[in-house]
Amino acid sequence: MVAKRGFLRLLEATIAVLVVLGAMLLLSSQRTPRQAEDLTQELYPYLDEVALNSTFRDNITAHYDTSQPFDSGQNKEIRESIENFIRKRLANPRLDLTVRICDVDKLCPLEPLQDYLRNSDGDIFSAERIVTPAPTSPAGAQTRKIRLFLWRKR
Numbered sequence: 001m002v003a004k005r006g007f008l009r010l011l012e013a014t015i016a017v018l019v020v021l022g023a024m025l026l027l028s029s030q031r032t033p034r035q036a037e038d039l040t041q042e043l044y045p046y047l048d049e050v051a052l053n054s055t056f057r058d059n060i061t062a063h064y065d066t067s068q069p070f071d072s073g074q075n076k077e078i079r080e081s082i083e084n085f086i087r088k089r090l091a092n093p094r095l096d097l098t099v100r101i102c103d104v105d106k107l108c109p110l111e112p113l114q115d116y117l118r119n120s121d122g123d124i125f126s127a128e129r130i131v132t133p134a135p136t137s138p139a140g141a142q143t144r145k146i147r148l149f150l151w152r153k154r
Helices: 002-030 040-052 054-063 073-090 113-119
Strands: 095-103 120-131 144-153
Touching: 040 054, 040 073, 040 120, 040 144, 054 073, 054 120, 054 144, 073 095, 113 120, 113 144
Parallel strands: none
Antiparallel strands: 095 144, 120 144
């Protein structure tokens, strides 16, 4: 009888050790490092929405003055209205964004870059789209480029 009881305890302890090792193996296999997610492709639908919105299209092509700083007067208002429009659709408090509008043949840099790098948690994603004037746009409207920058907040 004592031999049976000892054998059962030994079998029970062995099964318990195997269960614990199996659980540890299962958990460690699920803890693979996360791949950085590329959000660039997700930006294009937002840019398309902006380009198809007639108010934004007219503001970008006719009222935005690329000869003035991006953060002054009417340029700032146009940019902020577009950024707020995209933020509402993005609905992710961990992401932040900014928009730059420039002439088609010019670069649309993220300036000052150091400020954005300091506030981002790694990568900064970017996408751009050409916005052309609508047939009903005011005279003097020009084709412009809009660039959207997106990053994860710290």
